[in-house]
Amino acid sequence: MEHVHDYLIVGAGMAADAAAKAIREVDAAADIGMVGEESAPPYQRPPLSKALWKGDKQLADIDLGTAASGATLYQGRRIVALDRAAHVARDGQGDTYRYRRLLLATGATPRRLPFEGGERLIHFRTLDDYQRLRRYAQPGAIIAVIGGGFIGAELAASLSGVGCKVSMLFPDAHIGAGRYPDGLARHLDDYYRQRGVDVRSGVRVTGGKSTDGGVELALSDGSLLRVEAAVAGLGVTPATALAEQAGLKLDNGVVVDAQLRSSEPDIWAAGDVANFFNPALDRRLRVEHEDAAVSMGRHAGRAMAGIAASYDALPFFYSDLFDLGYEAVGLLDTRLDVVEDWREPYREGVVYYLERGRVRGVLLWNTWDQVDAARALIAEAGPFDAAALKGRLPRSA
Numbered sequence: 001m002e003h004v005h006d007y008l009i010v011g012a013g014m015a016a017d018a019a020a021k022a023i024r025e026v027d028a029a030a031d032i033g034m035v036g037e038e039s040a041p042p043y044q045r046p047p048l049s050k051a052l053w054k055g056d057k058q059l060a061d062i063d064l065g066t067a068a069s070g071a072t073l074y075q076g077r078r079i080v081a082l083d084r085a086a087h088v089a090r091d092g093q094g095d096t097y098r099y100r101r102l103l104l105a106t107g108a109t110p111r112r113l114p115f116e117g118g119e120r121l122i123h124f125r126t127l128d129d130y131q132r133l134r135r136y137a138q139p140g141a142i143i144a145v146i147g148g149g150f151i152g153a154e155l156a157a158s159l160s161g162v163g164c165k166v167s168m169l170f171p172d173a174h175i176g177a178g179r180y181p182d183g184l185a186r187h188l189d190d191y192y193r194q195r196g197v198d199v200r201s202g203v204r205v206t207g208g209k210s211t212d213g214g215v216e217l218a219l220s221d222g223s224l225l226r227v228e229a230a231v232a233g234l235g236v237t238p239a240t241a242l243a244e245q246a247g248l249k250l251d252n253g254v255v256v257d258a259q260l261r262s263s264e265p266d267i268w269a270a271g272d273v274a275n276f277f278n279p280a281l282d283r284r285l286r287v288e289h290e291d292a293a294v295s296m297g298r299h300a301g302r303a304m305a306g307i308a309a310s311y312d313a314l315p316f317f318y319s320d321l322f323d324l325g326y327e328a329v330g331l332l333d334t335r336l337d338v339v340e341d342w343r344e345p346y347r348e349g350v351v352y353y354l355e356r357g358r359v360r361g362v363l364l365w366n367t368w369d370q371v372d373a374a375r376a377l378i379a380e381a382g383p384f385d386a387a388a389l390k391g392r393l394p395r396s397a
């Protein structure tokens with residue numbers, strides 16, 4: 001069967017939803033098609049590892065309401081081929097989609113462990129993954145969380161919060177190592193342990209298999225760990241298979257210009273899959289966070305509908321870890337020069353990441369409403385040092 005749309009969006013996630021709504025705002029008569037592999041219509045992904053577990057949100061709350069854009073949604077369909085010269089995409093069932101302009105909003109794919117652990121080993125990314133984990137995460141259930149980054153840290157806190165016995169396994173020295181300064185990262189390990197999480201740093205999962213009613217993991221210290229379910233958050237890679245097949249320029253994602261257009265004039269890219277230039281940081285970035293997905297999706301949608309402008313936003317991101325939380329902007333990398341300014345050590349404060357005297361990243365730890373002030377600081381030429389940054393944020397509005 002052939003479908004014909006003026007605008008075709010490949011992927012039906014957060015960037016896709018923002019793009020469809022933006023196209024509709026600019027072009028009231030737009031004919032928009034959206035093809036998504038998942039069975040659910042576009043939804044907010046961040047609550048999968050936090051708000052849904054705390055009960056702050058229910059499943060009905062995370063639907064993004066994409067229908068309001070008037071896009072025709074093809075759910076449960078994966079685009080497997082893209083002919084950019086002919087302007088035709090094809091899905092796995094053989095249907096074709098003819099388009100005038102196309103957005104790649106294919107997101108990212110979780111890294112996988114190199115073994116099959118069966119139904120109870122979950123590489124966490126989607127609503128289906130959340131529902132699968134939720135089935136096993138009964139109070140008292142023994143669950144392994146593999147990975148000490150964003151997703152692992154959030155899931156360990158959430159699972160522990162619903163009464164599971166959690167073992168957290170990761171190869172680094174501490175939770176969030178490389179991102180948080182050493183003292184804060186050590187404090188986090190203790191914070192998790194005090195809340196009952198069995199934090200095992202410096203440990204790699206080297207193998208595993210499904211067992212009757214669980215998963216058995218082989219660890220780098222030679223031990224075996226038997227759990228009722230294991231959930232992995234090992235980072236993601238940009239979902240570029242289609243872009244590669246179509247011959248688009250790639251470099252850690254789909255390379256886009258200031259308008260988020262790819263190397264092919266009628267194809268844009270936005271969200272986790274896109275590699276864009278950020279003027280404030282003076283470098284290319286690929287950001288795997290909600291604010292980037294939504295703002296880029298919106299920007300690309302407007303550009304596709306004819307409103308040309310440069311995307312120069314510096315996205316922020318956030319996380320919740322038990323009752324701790326933060327917002328952050330720019331590069332959080334402890335290889336930069338780190339300046340810590342705590343109002344209360346590891347409870348409330350600001351961490352700055354500097355490169356040759358310029359602020360390149362700001363971590364606002366339990367410090368709120370400072371994202372714009374942090375962005376402004378990153379745009380300033382400096383130079384800054386620790387003395388100049390002490391007490392600089394928070395700024396009153």
Ligand SMILES: Cc1cc2nc3c(=O)[nH]c(=O)nc-3n(C[C@H](O)[C@H](O)[C@H](O)COP(=O)(O)OP(=O)(O)OC[C@H]3O[C@@H](n4cnc5c(N)ncnc54)[C@H](O)[C@@H]3O)c2cc1C
Pocket residue numbers: 010011012013014015016035036037038045046047048049077078079080105106107108124125126151239242270271272273287288289290291293316317318319320
């Ligand atoms: C558990 C979790 C918690 C998170 N928490 C936070 C947070 O606290 N703060 C924050 O800032 N960010 C967070 N993020 C990151 C944020 O959710 C992502 O950055 C955002 O969802 C990216 O949006 P996207 O549209 O680029 O990709 P996605 O939302 O991943 O959507 C891409 C969609 O495209 C589909 N797709 C891929 N290829 C094809 C194809 N060929 N054909 C059809 N469909 C295809 C995929 O199945 C997917 O549904 C979290 C992510 C996860 C997984």
